[in-house]
Amino acid sequence: MVSMEKKQDICSPFVPQHNALRKTSAEIVSEARQFLRVQSTQRPFTPRDGHRQLFGNGSDRANHTSRPPSTFSLHAQNFDRPDSRPGSGTRLSPLNYKPKFPNSCDAEDLVKLFPKPPADPLEIKRKLTGPRSCLLRVGSLPKLPPVEGYTDEGISNLGPGQKQLSPKQHPYTDHTKTRGSHKPAPRRTASESRIMHLDADQGSTGCGAERRTEPGKEDNSRSSEEDAESMLWNHKVAALLQQLETVAAGSSEGLVDHLCDLCESLHGTLAEADMLGRHCKRRSGILRTLFRLIDINSAQLNLHIAKLCLALSVSGNNLLNICKLIFQISRSESNDIFFQNNSIIDCLLCVLSNEDVSTSGEALLYCVGTLKFLSGNSLILRLLLDKNCIGVAQKLIQRIHMVEKTHFTIAGHILVQLTATMRNLADHPDSRPLFVSFSILPELCVVLRHHCRDQDICTNISRIYSKLSSYSECRLALAQTPDCYQLFLELLSKHYQKQDLVVRLLFTLGNLTAKSDEARQQLFQCEGCMDTLLFLYDSYQRRETSPHTHSQKVPPSPSKPAPPMSGEDDVLVKLVRVVANMCIHPSVGPALATNSTCVKLLMETLELRSVQESEELLVNVAATINNLSFYQETNSAVRHSQLNIAKLMMKLVLSSSMDAMLEATRVYGNLSQSKDVRDIIMQHKVYRFVVTLLDSKSTEMCFSACGVLTNLALDPLNRVSLSLEGAAVKLVDCLRDFGPGDWQLAGQACQALWNLIGGGSEKLLSPKERESLLETLATYSDEEEALKWVENEDIRDFHRASWELEFLPVAQKLMKTLQLPDVHAGT
Template sequence: MERKHEICSPFVPRRSPLRKTSAEIVSEARQSLRVQSTQRPFTPRDGHRQLFGKSSARADRDNRPPSTFSLHAQNFDAPDSRPGSGTRLSPLDHKPKFPVPCEAEDSFKAFPKPPTDPLEVKRGLARTRARLLRAGSLTMLPSVEGHTDVKERLNLGPGQKQPSAKRLPSTDHTVVPSGPHKAGPRRTASESRIMQPGDDSGVGPTECRVGWRTELGNGENTTSTEEEDAESLVWNNAIAPLLQQLESVAAGSSEGSVDRLCDLCDGLHGTLAEADMLGRRCKRRSGILRTLFRLIDLNSAQLNLHIGKLCLVLSVSGNNLLNICKLIFQISRSESNDILFQNNSIIDSLLGILSNEDVSTSGEALLYCVGTLKFLSGNSAILRLLLDKNCIGVAQKLIQRLCVAEDTNFTIAGHILVQLTATLRNLADHPDSRPLFISFSIVQELCLVLRRHRKDQDICTNISRIYSKLSSYSECRLALAQTPDCYQLFLELLSKHHQKQDLVVRLLFTLGNLTAKSDEARQQLFQCKGCMDTLLQLYDSYQLRDESPHTPSRKGPPSSSKPLAPPVSVQEHEDVLVKLVRVLANMCIHPAVGPALATNTTCIQLLMETLELRSVQGSEELLVNVAATINNLSFYQEESSVLRHSQLAIAKLMLKLVLSSSMDAMLEATRVFGNLSQSKDVRDFIMQNKVHQFVVTLLDSKSTEMCFSACGVLTNLALDPPNRVSLSLEGAAAKLVDCLKDFGPGDWQLAGQVCQALWNMIAGGSEKLLDTQERESLLEILVAYLGGREGHTDYHEHNTSTVTSGSCLNTKPVTEKYSK
């Protein structure tokens, strides 16, 4: 773990100094085991907004929904007036009464008679079918004026009275005349049904309408008639004029027509909301929709967004809902249109669709809806809006519904999850999103998605990106660590998608974060089935080796393992190994895991091979991580340790790091030498190759970490009397005194390590290596640190028994910890 610095100046001895126990010495020495850190993998921004990017692993490109398409008014269904619930109406209990005019001589004649010619029946059916088909055609719709001028629509004669608009049941299924033999105007379908009894009986239209109106008035439909009266009033006075203006402005070509049309759409929205006619409550909504659909052909992103919002609040369904979602998706594909979404409440409508629409019936519409949010979440301003509008909560509910819908439509659910996880990936970037990810249990929900879609590389990659972002924060790491079997799941994904570099590197980064601070996580990961086999197979796969015959041979992974094909990019190899070695370095901190890794021949050989194959200039971070891992493993000096029997070979490999220009590489190599120099062979190797000269030079560094590591090496080197003269010739004693003077008051650990090195250098009558001035200066510093000569003897005696024993690692101090 990282060494903690405490400010304690000057040093004051305890009143009853006690000798440290072996457990205290080992515990203090264990602090030399260090956690490695690394940067989060970089996710390049997708410049082309598409449902599935170029890196998508989906093979069925012909079957997946497209990102590019064209939409016109003719693509929409004009009526859209049938309720979307599909519920059948119950039959009426009463029998309808047909009005019979009193003037009729024979009441029997008032009822319609069937035609005698069977051919006439077929012709009548054909005409009816033709009228219905023509009524659904959007391109043959009449203008909006036809909906407001009732007299003109019915084409009443000069002697006939105009019917009351309040008493006519409203409908928008207008029958359009067709064919040369249809000379006269036709009534709407509902008007024809109302007028039919009177026409067939020979009664005038006015009298017939009076009878029908009387019949309605005497029944239970009085409230319904009053509502129709109110709706007709709003329609005639407010809505119809707005629709007329929309068509007239659309027919013109003025410069401000688009802005004017947008204002009219907003006015229409406000009027409908004020009259409580949004959703499907407006019986003439299909007339509004027809007008709006015709405006789509103007091809204005700003106007189409207003049209889309208005259509959504009118609760379009089926094909129209899909096309509106496609229309909004098409607008969101251009980054320049993001500003339009900021000034529009369309996001609320999109979130409403995600909350309410059924996956099985509106799956493709949901797909384009979530795709829109994915694009918009890349904008920082809209990202904030999405968080404020509870987008994460909506996503959590949608994930649960998608898991249920997978049983019936697994494919479309997978497509939607690709977009949804990509949206959550963008949301995870915002600091305020992290508490929401925890409170809505998104971390745990995504693990369930991983289990269900472990074969889908796109979904797995997106979720791995989410975890790589969130696992950098303690509360998110805790939530993930508490998810059952998450470690085993990650290992299975690493094994299954070993060739998917962007997935592998993010899962390894997440595992590195989990094992960085938690001893429990290190043990749980190591105890997972096939943990070391999976990690070492990945290591072997991504170990870039020269194909020449001079490549050093190494015993490979177990023969039962499947060969892993390496990726293409050299940088991708590098990034994977950096994250993987970091996981190994963090895992071996655990006292049960470390000894097991130290005895793993394949693991040690892979680490040594990396040191041999790579250069510091080209692979600095990787070699630093490898050196840190070896330093941690060198703590475990059991007889069965493979590293212990390879100390001299590792010391030779560390030379390239010590002699490099990288300060980080020099620091890690010095730490390794601090542990390995407990061996007499390694100490002789250091002196023979003049490494001690570089170590003494490091004492001039302004970095306390660098000085601390150098003091550890010098402490061990000074155990051999012949080495003390060589160190003194390099000025080691004088530089140690300077370190004690400069850094001692602020770092008791470094001060203790300097004292150990100085004691070993002057032990056994070698105090003459210090001149008079150096000795006086050292005594003044020690007296000042000890707070008087009374405690000096205790400190001297304690160090005599501990430093020369050589029973513990010398990369950490073994002196007594003094309090202020």
């Protein structure tokens, strides 16, 4: 028999003492494999909304009467025709009054005699020159129809260099009356009339003149441009408008297609002549014709009309109605094909880039709502990314921040649609670098802080984070956002009843803490971290289905309504995963191991749930307890409750779930260092199932089982029971089958055999089996033989380190034990 000192040296526990002076990558991997487990789980599923609505049925705004509607009726009569005029005022009827003027008056004095209209910013913007900037009604000139005639009678006694104004030029002349004593002058074209006015302006010195040009230069240029525009209008544009009117009045079979082609031709003609935008002189006529076509009620045609109207820079009520029109079309998925074959998306992005939130907020709302619907289509989603939709969204968010104080409600409505659109964009793999490069993730944290009470916005952003935090580059960008952990905890506390929000924030925190020690520590150190997490745990702990309901919740819940009772497991799965990941940090783990409330809740979950109904939850709970059991502090709550935990783990070991068995076996591997726990394992025959696990084809399962057997073999009475179950033979088979591919597993199998055989148990192995084991150990102890099958150099280095540290030392001791004379004699 080996001496007692020899036994103490051989029979080491499953958790070895590590040499702090020699720590390699193989040791780090080994520790992580044996004890601390990062937990993973599936991303929360977001069901697709079958109905395209501005605010879905699950929205917090669904029943609010003040929210913008998703359905409405639009007709030509809803559009404002005066919008196309440059002026902003209402046309007034002319006064039946003829002013009398002094006999001698120069142009400047003449201007002073007339009442001065209120200043109009549009007038300033147009920068009219000459006396007409004071005499004409604001904004009336550029959109006047062609002058059909005028009389020579007008204002007398004009100053030197001044030309007489026609009746239509005079603000107080009654345009509805004609004087019978005068014959009408020959008809002039619009361009000739404008040239006449420009000529008159050049010689004036009246108010409003801001610049002068030399005769024969700019005048000639303007004249030629206007002549060209007039010619284009007469020869092309007017003809196209007339065709639109004629075709629309008919009822041919290809009516819509013909009208769409005409709209495209009109758009191309205007674009080629640079007549798009508000500077187009005859916008009014074009828009009137387009508005009338809306009543045909064709989605395809209306998109062409909307694109033309946006290109002509409609504003105010017309801009709103055009955005509503596009939104209405996008509500039907069958119309998505029209958006794919139309550049209307470019126009929508242009509106989002240029329109002011404070003045066109509702139009922007429907514009973004359209993009939300369209982004649900995978083909259009690709188009949106190519057209820099994420960059446009980022700029819009920044503009919204600037007006939130004065327009908070409409800003919130827009952000609901915008964040929902970005949620869809986040699904595409190519969007992830864009979210990072445009700093969207930190920007959304600012939105969360400003709108922390808005459940719709918070839920949409949580969905974005839950999707993107699964990827390393996005995780890093979010982790570097200041105070994001504290913000998430505040939202969890504020909206603890909003299950879809809670589960996604917890999933994001689980992703952040999965591979970052810094994230684990930062989260744990946040104010109220564990209080918030444990309150959530207690709130979602379903107790009414068990007879062992506790009389008092832990921790006590505030006097608030109970949380929703559906899907609690999903919340707890994500929450327990966060705790399990935080345990890995060397300073956080011991603190959590001493948290009795946390351990009680974990044990309560094991007691209340069954593997059949809550498999993933129980697996995560077992993994968390395994991580906590690694820390053997004297005040550890796991250590104080280890007997109860060992009993609760039996339901997992005896279940049909391989994952549950694996995690429970890992827990037993740590807890079985205690003699009391080993006795429970033996008394309840759990060791039989552990030995059976050695037949598993899973290296992880065999590794955990070897660990439990290593500890059980410390007790002499246990070795006999283990030998009767054939533990030694199965360990030899495990070593032979998995050794060259997994030296950590081979080392653990040798450790279990060492404890079994080194204790002097008889008839564990036959002489033939012993010789075979010695031969196998000798072969595996030869470095060249052990590593000859590994070709990859990086993998080869890892295997060499594992072989040197995990296998070789214990294999050499086992060989010496097998060769001892008393062992041979005993067999």
